[in-house]
Amino acid sequence: MSRLHIVPTPIGNLKDITLRAIEVLKEADLILAEDTRKTKILLNHYSITTPLRSHHKFNEHREVKRICDEINSGKSVALVSDAGTPAISDPGFLLVRTCIENDIDVETLPGATAFIPALVNSGIPSDRFIFEGFLPQKKGRQKKISRLADEERTIVFYESPYRIVKMLTQLIDYMGPDRQGAIARELSKIHEEIIRGTLQELLNHFTENNPKGEFVIVIEGKK
Ligand code: SAM
DSSP: OOOEEEOOBOSSOTTOSOHHHHHHHHHOSEEEESSHHHHHHHHHHTTOOOOEEEOOTTTHHHHHHHHHHHHHTTOOEEEOOSSBOTTSSSTTHHHHHHHHHTTOOEEEOOOOOSHHHHHHHHTSOOSSEEEEEEOOSSTTHHHHHHHHTTOOSEEEEEEOGGGHHHHHHHHHHHHOTTOEEEEEESTTSTTOEEEEEEHHHHHHHHHHSOOOSOEEEEEOOOO
8 A cells, every 4th residue: 555654764783674664665666865875875785776765854845745646646655864763853744744634644663763772771760751852052942951950751852962062061050960861872883882970970071072973862850
């Protein structure tokens, strides 16, 4: 049956893809990818020859209608992002919503995403948590952090290496230096590491060690 398949792809280690994801990518008529060159590396690795077309935040608004028409005409379409699960801090939401509005069947495969292993490996309570993704870089950033200071659930952020020190400094400003946190770096890659400690200890670590790679920040909720 023609439908939209949302397919998670590895966040580092190419082996972190499910057998079903490979099957769906092989059988689809078209794969929509954020960066076709990056996705090509994965497809070549698994001998997947399905045609690729680019779908990213700069063209998704003008493309969604055309994609719905293609699915309605009988094509099976798979959406991937550069890494992890589409629509999680990546393009995807708009297409899923438009398909639903157009009565198109959507199937999301379970699979790789960065925040789940970071949360579980943090040792910070994972029974209730909120995922904040990336904070706004400028406008509204401080306000958001000040509101989150009273949050009792565990808080998970994505952050770029260039703003890790700034982020930890701002978190300390609003949450104090003694709040527990964990920073997962380069999950599933050669230089994977997790640093656990108080916000002050984490700040000291990344002041002494230049942050490099990809990061997930996990912060315990207010006690
Ligand atoms: N769709 C992805 C997912 O499901 O996790 C997230 C894409 S978002 C554009 C990229 C951010 O995810 C990075 O800046 C980092 O915060 C986090 N991330 C992705 N891969 C990671 C990895 N291997 N280790 C740590 N964080 C990662």
